[in-house]
Amino acid sequence: MQKRAKATRRSLLEAAAQLFAEQGYAGTSVNDISARSGRTSGAVYFHYASKEGIALAVVRDRFATWPQLTPAYADRAVPPVERLVALSYDIARALAEDPVTRAGARLWAERAVIDAPLPDPFALWTAAATRLLAEARLAGQVAAHVRPAATARALVRAFFGLCSLTEALEGAATVTDRLTDWWQLTLPSLRPAPGAHRPPGE
Amino acid sequence: MQKRAKATRRSLLEAAAQLFAEQGYAGTSVNDISARSGRTSGAVYFHYASKEGIALAVVRDRFATWPQLTPAYADRAVPPVERLVALSYDIARALAEDPVTRAGARLWAERAVIDAPLPDPFALWTAAATRLLAEARLAGQVAAHVRPAATARALVRAFFGLCSLTEALEGAATVTDRLTDWWQLTLPSLRPAPGAHRPPGE
Numbered sequence: 001m002q003k004r005a006k007a008t009r010r011s012l013l014e015a016a017a018q019l020f021a022e023q024g025y026a027g028t029s030v031n032d033i034s035a036r037s038g039r040t041s042g043a044v045y046f047h048y049a050s051k052e053g054i055a056l057a058v059v060r061d062r063f064a065t066w067p068q069l070t071p072a073y074a075d076r077a078v079p080p081v082e083r084l085v086a087l088s089y090d091i092a093r094a095l096a097e098d099p100v101t102r103a104g105a106r107l108w109a110e111r112a113v114i115d116a117p118l119p120d121p122f123a124l125w126t127a128a129a130t131r132l133l134a135e136a137r138l139a140g141q142v143a144a145h146v147r148p149a150a151t152a153r154a155l156v157r158a159f160f161g162l163c164s165l166t167e168a169l170e171g172a173a174t175v176t177d178r179l180t181d182w183w184q185l186t187l188p189s190l191r192p193a194p195g196a197h198r199p200p201g202e
Numbered sequence: 203m204q205k206r207a208k209a210t211r212r213s214l215l216e217a218a219a220q221l222f223a224e225q226g227y228a229g230t231s232v233n234d235i236s237a238r239s240g241r242t243s244g245a246v247y248f249h250y251a252s253k254e255g256i257a258l259a260v261v262r263d264r265f266a267t268w269p270q271l272t273p274a275y276a277d278r279a280v281p282p283v284e285r286l287v288a289l290s291y292d293i294a295r296a297l298a299e300d301p302v303t304r305a306g307a308r309l310w311a312e313r314a315v316i317d318a319p320l321p322d323p324f325a326l327w328t329a330a331a332t333r334l335l336a337e338a339r340l341a342g343q344v345a346a347h348v349r350p351a352a353t354a355r356a357l358v359r360a361f362f363g364l365c366s367l368t369e370a371l372e373g374a375a376t377v378t379d380r381l382t383d384w385w386q387l388t389l390p391s392l393r394p395a396p397g398a399h400r401p402p403g404e
Contacts, residue, residue, distance in 0.1 A: 024314055026228075109311055111370075112226055120371055145386065154364065154384040161363005162356065168313075169322055182356040184347060189390040 009047045011037045013062070016044075016054045017103035025055055025110045052116035055107050063104020064121040066094065073128055080136040081190060084129060085183060088159055091125075092179050095163050096172035105164065126156045142190050155186070211249050213239045215264070218246075218256045219305035227257060227312045254318035257309050265306020266323040268296065275330055282338040283392060286331060287385060290361055293327075294381050297365050298374035307366065328358045344392050357388070 015037035019028040030051050034041040048054040072086035094101040104121060111118050129152035136142045159182070166178040217239035221230040232253050236243040250256040274288035296303040306323060313320050331354035338344045361384070368380040
């Protein structure tokens with residue numbers, strides 16, 4: 001029974017995410033979610049209380065926690081800056097292809113019309129990037145001027161802006177190429193100075 | 203008469219921009235624009251044909267052309283990369299304070315609900331940044347791996363994402379500080395190598 005309830009929640013969430021990604025929040029009704037999932041509207045109200053509730057679950061439980069789920073982030077055999085870069089490509093791909101991630105991004109963009117306060121969906125992304133940069137700093141693998149938290153915050157916001165604007169202006173197929181342009185522009189600043197003992201750059 | 207028509211268009215546009223910035227596109231009606239501007243609804247329809255028309259004018263005629271208007275961009279006595287940085291702070295300030303610029307950014311974010319195709323509002327920003335980087339490249343003031351058009355495109359998208367997300371997550375007052383973090387992260391990659399004759403980084 002517990003298992004059945006979980007399966008119902010999951011299928012409602014995924015149907016809702018598809019619809020939010022395709023039609024936006026205002027363009028999606030509880031009836032649409034019921035029809036797409038093959039469950040009753042009563043199931044939506046029982047499991048998520050409202051359309052706001054299911055939108056909040058998409059952002060909070062899936063979009064906001066996404067980086068924790070990627071294997072690229074956890075593999076300690078790979079240098080941390082490489083893991084950060086790999087993670088960014090995984091997220092970019094999910095933003096282009098995965099309905100739940102796409103729904104999260106669209107709901108975030110449309111947050112003004114959602115009658116529920118969304119959590120900061122980038123907090124965990126930024127925490128993950130901060131940990132990777134701190135690890136790289138300890139290992140002497142980043143430049144002295146890199147302050148993990150501030151750098152992670154700037155990287156995550158710039159990265160998300162780059163992906164969103166590229167998709168909007170050129171389509172999802174171009175995102176990976178533009179991400180490569182951006183890393184070419186950003187990685188040299190992260191790397192430690194070749195001669196090493198330079199004073200901190202701030 | 204021509205002059206009076208211009209004044210009317212301008213006051214309608216500015217009233218509409220204030221409302222779009224405060225309440226969003228869907229939350230603003232032609233009647234609201236008429237009330238805020240002190241003109242008739244007939245004036246809105248006469249000068250802009252529709253609410254879509256006036257939103258389009260805000261984005262196309264003001265938001266999209268904004269960088270052309272800034273003195274920081276035009277002053278040839280200042281090195282081009284410095285002008286680019288100054289321009290970014292001017293735009294960031296306008297995004298935080300100027301109602302027409304704020305309206306442009308919000309309308310762009312809400313473009314899915316506007317029943318008119320908005321132009322790419324970043325094309326002229328990117329062209330301005332490309333010219334500055336090309337000028338810097340000619341003068342040997344940027345690293346060999348900087349390709350003006352690709353770099354400008356990545357910079358503009360990352361910059362706009364950084365400003366929008368920072369305002370959404372932390373409020374407009376923080377944008378300038380976060381922009382400084384971002385430039386500290388980005389400028390070292392733009393600078394030419396200290397020893398000069400490094401091979402191109404691509």
